[in-house]
Amino acid sequence: MGEASTQKHISIKVQTKAAKKRKEILAIIGFMTPALIIYGVYVIYSIFMTFYYSLFDWSGIDNNFVFQGLENYITLFQDEVFWESLGNNSLLVGASLLTQLPLGLIMALLLFSPIKGIRFFRSVFFMPFLMSTVAIGILFIFIYDGNFGLLNALLEMIGLESLQQAWIGKESTAIWAVIATVCWQFAPFYMILFRAAIVGIPEELYEAASIDGATAWHRFKNITLPLLMPIIVTSAILSIIGSLKYFDLIYVMTMGGPNNSTELMATYMYKQTFTNFNMGYGSSVSFSMFIIAFIITLFILIGERKRRGVE
Amino acid sequence: MIKRIKQMPLYVLAIVLLLFTGLPFFIMVNTSFKSQLNFMTSPWSLPESFSFSNYGLLLEIDFFRYFMNSLIVSVLSVIIVIVIGAMASYPLARLKFKLNTPLFLLFMVGMMIPIHTTLIPIYLLTINLGLYDTIWALIGPYVAFALPIAVVIFTQFMKEIPKELEESAKIDGCGHIRLFWNILFPLLTPAVATVAIYNFIHIWNEFIFALVLTNSSDVATLPLGLREFYGEFTINVPAIMAALTLGSLPLLLVYFVAQEKIVKGLAAGSVKG
Numbered sequence: 384m385g386e387a388s389t390q391k392h393i394s395i396k397v398q399t400k401a402a403k404k405r406k407e408i409l410a411i412i413g414f415m416t417p418a419l420i421i422y423g424v425y426v427i428y429s430i431f432m433t434f435y436y437s438l439f440d441w442s443g444i445d446n447n448f449v450f451q452g453l454e455n456y457i458t459l460f461q462d463e464v465f466w467e468s469l470g471n472n473s474l475l476v477g478a479s480l481l482t483q484l485p486l487g488l489i490m491a492l493l494l495f496s497p498i499k500g501i502r503f504f505r506s507v508f509f510m511p512f513l514m515s516t517v518a519i520g521i522l523f524i525f526i527y528d529g530n531f532g533l534l535n536a537l538l539e540m541i542g543l544e545s546l547q548q549a550w551i552g553k554e555s556t557a558i559w560a561v562i563a564t565v566c567w568q569f570a571p572f573y574m575i576l577f578r579a580a581i582v583g584i585p586e587e588l589y590e591a592a593s594i595d596g597a598t599a600w601h602r603f604k605n606i607t608l609p610l611l612m613p614i615i616v617t618s619a620i621l622s623i624i625g626s627l628k629y630f631d632l633i634y635v636m637t638m639g640g641p642n643n644s645t646e647l648m649a650t651y652m653y654k655q656t657f658t659n660f661n662m663g664y665g666s667s668v669s670f671s672m673f674i675i676a677f678i679i680t681l682f683i684l685i686g687e688r689k690r691r692g693v694e
Numbered sequence: 695m696i697k698r699i700k701q702m703p704l705y706v707l708a709i710v711l712l713l714f715t716g717l718p719f720f721i722m723v724n725t726s727f728k729s730q731l732n733f734m735t736s737p738w739s740l741p742e743s744f745s746f747s748n749y750g751l752l753l754e755i756d757f758f759r760y761f762m763n764s765l766i767v768s769v770l771s772v773i774i775v776i777v778i779g780a781m782a783s784y785p786l787a788r789l790k791f792k793l794n795t796p797l798f799l800l801f802m803v804g805m806m807i808p809i810h811t812t813l814i815p816i817y818l819l820t821i822n823l824g825l826y827d828t829i830w831a832l833i834g835p836y837v838a839f840a841l842p843i844a845v846v847i848f849t850q851f852m853k854e855i856p857k858e859l860e861e862s863a864k865i866d867g868c869g870h871i872r873l874f875w876n877i878l879f880p881l882l883t884p885a886v887a888t889v890a891i892y893n894f895i896h897i898w899n900e901f902i903f904a905l906v907l908t909n910s911s912d913v914a915t916l917p918l919g920l921r922e923f924y925g926e927f928t929i930n931v932p933a934i935m936a937a938l939t940l941g942s943l944p945l946l947l948v949y950f951v952a953q954e955k956i957v958k959g960l961a962a963g964s965v966k967g
Contacts, residue, residue, distance in 0.1 A: 410784075421837050433812065496708075498704050504712060510715060515901075517920045521924050525935075578961075579957075630901075631902065652810055656814055
């Protein structure tokens with residue numbers, strides 16, 4: 384009698400456990416499905432489809448699909464404009480790392496210095512990041528204008544009329560003018576990241592260093608900088624990835640011109656796809672961007688893991 | 695006094711940076727109040743008389759519609775991201791199952807994918823769905839590309855909520871759905887603010903999807919509208935500056951009202967990403 388009731392008890396327990404498990408599986412499916420569908424369709428599926436389209440010769444406007452294997456990639460390797468745009472992307476990566484991050488850091492440090500009106504300075508420093516890129520692009524077209532641009536007016540003020548020129552109209556200066564604008568736009572963003580990280584550094588460290596007679600420079604080199612290292616790595620990743628996929632400002636300001644001198648991979652992809660109607664070839668440019676970004680991210684992450692391992 | 699002199703270099707540096715970041719803005723706003731003639735004769739002076747006629751011009755050309763299109767798309771996308779992102783994070787943070795880590799990583803990878811890699815298939819898909827050239831075309835891609843950061847932030851945040859809360863709710867017979875909506879979701883508020891701010895700024899200013907997925911001017915979002923306006927009024931610089939000022943105003947206003955929150959949200963969003 385007693386045995387039977389225990390058995391019954393156990394079987395009920397097993398049943399409720401199974402029911403619980405079933406409920407949990409249903410919950411997992413129910414809760415995750417909406418996100419997985421949208422993400423799966425728009426991101427995952429699209430990446431595979433980009434690769435698939437890149438294997439065809441296809442205009443995108445008719446049904447004339449011609450499978451040609453890796454032909455598009457072979458053409459791409461011999462395409463001078465693609466190499467030029469990859470070069471410009473690399474230039475942008477380098478310039479972003481060398482100007483945006485240091486400028487962001489300087490602005491962030493300044494916000495902790497004993498000057499008056501910090502709130503005002505911070506608000507203005509941050510404003511460029513909130514503007515839409517299209518607005519920035521149009522604004523800077525006028526700043527760089529050869530006839531009445533602000534930059535030329537400023538040069539005249541300080542007696543450097545000889546440098547006056549149509550900054551984005553000339554091949555030699557266009558890319559630098561555009562890169563400077565990108566830096567103007569994004570330096571404030573890194574300021575915000577660094578500022579948040581500096582707030583997190585314990586005050587006592589600085590107090591102790593001051594008692595030991597450390598100068599401001601020493602305190603920065605031995606306390607601030609090492610403690611900021613993780614955020615600097617994060618910023619570097621963001622800056623590199625951002626520079627590799629950059630599009631908006633170039634499209635608005637120069638459309639990649641004059642004569643491809645400001646062409647980036649993304650603008651080249653856009654032109655091939657939506658202006659020249661080479662959807663197959665455009666897809667191969669686009670997929671190459673993905674591969675390049677993927678490999679670089681992988682390298683940074685592996686490097687970062689090694690660095691952490693050493694410490 | 696000596697202290698003041700010592701601080702001089704700091705002030706100089708601060709003012710140089712202030713000019714660097716602020717001067718383009720000042721020029722933009724300043725020019726927007728000028729007449730065309732005033733601009734031609736002295737492009738850099740203060741306006742001879744403040745005139746709002748350039749802003750009046752904007753109201754004639756559907757600026758309000760661009761603004762509404764942007765607002766609808768941004769708000770809807772952010773709401774959807776928050777709801778389905780938080781939902782997806784619940785199993786990832788609180789339930790144990792085999793695919794837990796792989797699924798989380800799948801979302802995380804999304805943060806490193808250049809959106810341009812998906813542009814062509816999304817363009818074709820949008821045409822096939824019959825959404826091309828409507829503002830609804832934009833919501834799918836905006837939600838999809840905002841999801842990774844939302845899922846990562848929500849999952850990390852939800853993991854830190856003490857398990858005891860759930861245990862007692864479960865004893866009371868609370869199912870997964872009620873547990874999530876009534877108990878966990880309200881506790882996510884700080885994370886919701888971060889996700890909302892971070893994504894709103896990016897979606898509000900988004901350009902390339904809007905450029906590719908819409909075509910006619912009555913569905914244009916603000917960035918596209920600005921560009922269209924620029925194309926039409928190339929010679930009328932003050933009017934263009936008025937458009938740029940008005941187009942930048944909404945985010946700037948929000949920023950001045952909720953500065954701390956926005957700064958924190960952006961920093962948290964990026965570092966976690």
